[in-house]
Amino acid sequence: GQQLNQSPQSMFIQEGEDVSMNCTSSSIFNTWLWYKQDPGEGPVLLIALYKAGELTSNGRLTAQFGITRKDSFLNISASIPSDVGIYFCAGYAGGTSYGKLTFGQGTILTVHP
Amino acid sequence: EAEVAQSPRYKITEKSQAVAFWCDPISGHATLYWYRQILGQGPELLVQFQDESVVDDSQLPKDRFSAERLKGVDSTLKIQPAELGDSAMYLCASSSGFFRPQHFGDGTRLSIL
Numbered sequence: 062g063q064q065l066n067q068s069p070q071s072m073f074i075q076e077g078e079d080v081s082m083n084c085t086s087s088s089i090f091n092t093w094l095w096y097k098q099d100p101g102e103g104p105v106l107l108i109a110l111y112k113a114g115e116l117t118s119n120g121r122l123t124a125q126f127g128i129t130r131k132d133s134f135l136n137i138s139a140s141i142p143s144d145v146g147i148y149f150c151a152g153y154a155g156g157t158s159y160g161k162l163t164f165g166q167g168t169i170l171t172v173h174p
Numbered sequence: 175e176a177e178v179a180q181s182p183r184y185k186i187t188e189k190s191q192a193v194a195f196w197c198d199p200i201s202g203h204a205t206l207y208w209y210r211q212i213l214g215q216g217p218e219l220l221v222q223f224q225d226e227s228v229v230d231d232s233q234l235p236k237d238r239f240s241a242e243r244l245k246g247v248d249s250t251l252k253i254q255p256a257e258l259g260d261s262a263m264y265l266c267a268s269s270s271g272f273f274r275p276q277h278f279g280d281g282t283r284l285s286i287l
Contacts (some may be wrong), residue, residue: 096273103265103278104217124247131207149216153273159229160273164216 067150067165075173080137082168084150092153092172093133095124095163101144107148110136140172178279180266186285192254195282199247200270205229207276208241208251208263217265217278221250224272261286 067084076079084093092111096104108119110126110133117124123136133150150165179198186192201205204225209217220239222230225246234241238257243249253260263283267276 092273092275096278101280101283103180103267103280106275106277109275151216157230158272159222159224161219161222161230162276163216167214167216 063154065150065163065165066107067168070166071169071171072139073171073173076140076142078140080140080144080170081134082148082150083132083134084139084152084155084165085132086163087131088154089130090133090152090154090163091130093124093126094151095122095133095135096149096170097146098149104145104149137170140170142172142174145170145172177275178268180268180279180282182282183280184283184285186287187256188242188287189258190255192252193264193284194253194254195251195264195284197249197251197266197279199249199266201269201276203277204246205269205271205274206243206249207267207269208249209267209278211265211281213263213265220251256284256286258286260284 065086066083076116095107098104108124113130115126123137125134147167148168153160177200179197206223208220211217221234221241223243226243241251263281265281267278269276
């Protein structure tokens with residue numbers, strides 16, 4: 062089945078720095094989703110991408126749907142302590158009529174004040 | 175606060191006992207999902223409903239797990255008997271349809287003693 066390779070696995074940054082993470086696959090995806098999960102809570106949807114090349118922002122977050130449709134990127138600008146958490150990419154590929162969401166392994170973000 | 179309601183938030187029980195989780199999706203969302211998430215990993219789909227019908231339960235261990243959505247609104251996931259390896263976070267999500275962004279509840283953290 063489809064697999065998503067998310068990198069980096071973890072990041073340790075200083076408050077105020079920018080962050081970049083990405084997700085790649087050997088398969089074509091039709092929709093990319095980015096989620097943030099805090100400890101003990103469910104994933105929260107940050108950004109949804111639907112077209113190749115699409116660039117979408119949500120506050121300090123910006124995500125892009127790769128031109129090849131096999132990758133997606135998430136950038137966080139001017140990080141703050143509350144950005145700490147696990148970021149997951151997820152996507153819908155073809156292959157099923159009902160849409161099975163595939164998740165990456167997650168990127169653990171730590172922000173030092 | 176998540177718009178998908180789940181209860182209980184935490185459940186501690188002994189192996190061989192029965193456990194049940196409840197989920198109320200976002201109003202109007204026809205598609206409902208149950209996921210299991212092991213610490214440090216992305217969510218894994220257990221079962222997907224469209225209205226009251228099961229669309230995909232290929233990863234549901236049917237010898238001990240069951241799920242129902244009798245009226246096509248709220249849903250219950252049951253484990254009987256529980257095993258030590260079932261300890262995990264159980265997440266419910268809903269979407270407005272196939273291939274649409276999924277919105278998660280805060281989950282039930284299950285610990286089997």
